[in-house]
Every structure is written in C-alpha cells, then in structure tokens.
Amino acid sequence: MNAAPRIALTADDDEFFRAGLRTILAKHLGFPEVIETSSFDEALELLAARNDVALALFDLQMPGMDSPGSLRTVREFFPETRVVMISASTSREDVLMALDAGAHGYIAKGLSMTKMACALGTILEGNIYIPPSTSEIPSDPAARFVLQDRAERKDGDISLLTPRQRQVLELLVRGKSNKEIARMLNLSDGTVKVHMAALFKNLGVNSRAAAAAIGGRHLQPEEGATGT
Template sequence: MKVLIADDHLLFRDGLRRLLAQFQSDMTFVEASSFDEVNQLCEAGDDFDLILLDLGMPGWTGFSDLGRIHQRLPQALLVVVSASEQRSDLLAALENGAAGYIPKSSSAKVLMGALQLVLAGGIYVPSQAIRGDLPVGEEHLGEEPLSHSGLAGTENLTPRQREVLAHLRAGKSNKQIAHELGLTEGTVKVHVTAILRLLGVRNRTQAALTAHGV
C-alpha cells in the first residue's frame, strides 16, 4: 500500500509514519510539506492508495484543493488529519471527496480505527460531529448515544435521520438525497455515517434492510 503523508510539521509526519508502519507491514510512504508538493505528486500520476493530509499547509487556497486532488486521483482514499474541529471544515472536506476527517486531538487508537473503517470502504467522522450541532444553517444531527449492539431499532434515529434512511432504502445516492431534502451533500454523508453507527451496520445495504416501517 502506497501512502502519501502531507503535513507541514516534520515531527507529526514522522510520528504518523511510525504509527502506520505498525498498522500494515507492506506500506510505503511518500511525504509532502506543502500543497504545492502534493499537487506535483498528483500531477506526476503517483498511484497512492491512501492520502493523509492537513488543512492550511503552505500553498493551501481552500477546500477546492481537496476536490482537485480527488479528481486527479479518484482511486486514492483521501483522509484529512487536521487540528481544526470546526464542523464547517469537516463538511467542506466531505463535500470535496474526503473519505474521513480525523482531528489531531484524537488518540492513536481512534486514528487507527478510523483508518480501518476508511480502508474497509466506510466514511469516518468524529463522534462529536454525529452527536452535536452543526454550524448555523445546517441540520441538527441528533444527540442519541451511539449503538454498537447490532441491529438496533430505528427508533433511536432522529426524524431527519429517518428521512435519510427512507431515501437510502429507495436506492438514492447522497447527491439525490441532498437535493430532495434541501441539504448539502456533506451533511447527508454525516447523517449516513450516524445512521450506520446507530443501527450497528457496516454499509448502506444493511441499513436499508433495517428500514422497514420507517
């Protein structure tokens, strides 16, 4: 597995590389300290499997930078590892192709669990984003405790989560759900992640199978 670690702090890159080396023995690492370097690597067509990058590095011009990386290397799993815990940043990252958003305040255990989820095809967002409030103008994500006990009942879902789940059952994409419910696609992704955790399932198909009666 080829991994790009992009952060402007050498010490953090070194620590992340050492941690990941324990996670999977066949990982190879490439490092970048600015978005200019990231762009050069992407333009060179390097076949990265996983890209871990910070926000606000030298050369950063906004979240469209993430979108361009995702467009150039759509096969690479893009995960933001950032000091920012603003939900607006989380949503913007998801909107621009990120498969996960890990705050730098997270423990090593949480980081490894998040990467396992992303590598298994899931989307990781921190639990506080699922349980708390989004910025003004966004949807409330609910404050129910997360369930890990298997196929929990849909009664644990908020009304908005039940709406999203009903659309999942109809086979609609996140983009379609966002359009029909008047949400951003990033908000829908967070809702879907919350639904999967609350129902104790691993993917959208399993979630849809629990949706009878919603």
C-alpha cells in the same frame, strides 16, 4: 488496489506529526512505503508522478490548502486514492466542508494512535469516516471555516493560487503550451495538467483563455515576464 503494495502519502508542514503518521501507517496499517511532503503543491506533484498511492493525508491548514477546489482536484485526477483531511480542528463546519469537497474522511489530530489507526483502517476498507462527535457538536453560525472563508472570495482572485499555480499562470499568460510549461518548470506533462485544473478551479474558470485573461489583468508586469 489492496492486492498491490500500498503506498501512503502524508502532506503536513509539521514534521513531528508526519513522523507520528509514518509510524501509524507503517506499523499499524502495514504500508511498506510512506511518502512525506510539507505543501499541497508538492503533494500534487508526487501523486502525479506515481500511480500506486492508496491513501493521501492532507493537513487542513497546510500551505496551498486554500479552497475546497484543492481537494476536488485531487479527487478528480486521482480517483483510486483515498483522500483524508487531518486537522487539529473539531469544528462541525470544518468536517462538513471537507466531506463536501470530496474527502473520504476527517480525522482530528487529537486522536490516540490506536484510534487514528482504526479510523484510517475504516477508510481503507472503503468507508467514509466521520468523527463520532460530529453530530453532537451544534453548528456555529459565527464560525469561520478556513476553506469556506477563502472560497467565498470572488472568482478571479489570484490570491487563492498556490506558488506553483501562480508560476503556471504566469507562463500561461506568456502563451506557453503545457509541454513548454512542463519543460520550463521541470515537471511532467501530467503534473502540469493537474496544476492547470487546480488553477482553473481556484480562479472559477474553465478555459485557458479565461485564466490567461485574469492573469493578464492581475499579475504585475515583472511577474508575467519571469515564470522560470
């Protein structure tokens, strides 16, 4: 992976923070290209459209980052990409949940540019980066971790879905195939498969029929009738 030109992706709804990451990735880590996006759905679509993304950075509380299944989908479909969670939170619960979901590292936004570059360099070398202070922070049983809180909702809760996953579900309820969904949403077949997998994880199902059954019960009639 290091022999080919390395491409990085940053997914964060704060454009100023993305600008800082771009500087670190380009000037300190030598990435010739840095792709930027502001939502999880867009990040998935960009990853699916390319096969040369070596590093993907996700903000913990960005739009669409609704459950550990979000990161697990990325790890499943893009195994060669190093995935990193970046957050303003230094909560031990946040760090452990992100790592359990498959992140190769967890970096606090409060780090200096030099320290953040070192942390990312460690991850790119094939290591897992954990904030040094993590072991010193006592677990807080009262803490409510964002992903854990959402993940505790019951299977079949469509409120877990991102906007794109909801569109895919609406078309699935209408009986559309992946190819038809791809054409109607102007996506590639591969991108639809990624969104479908994320949809299954968030709904807690493992088949199109089960997902369609949930969608049929919970989507409003007018929602199921649109999908374009």
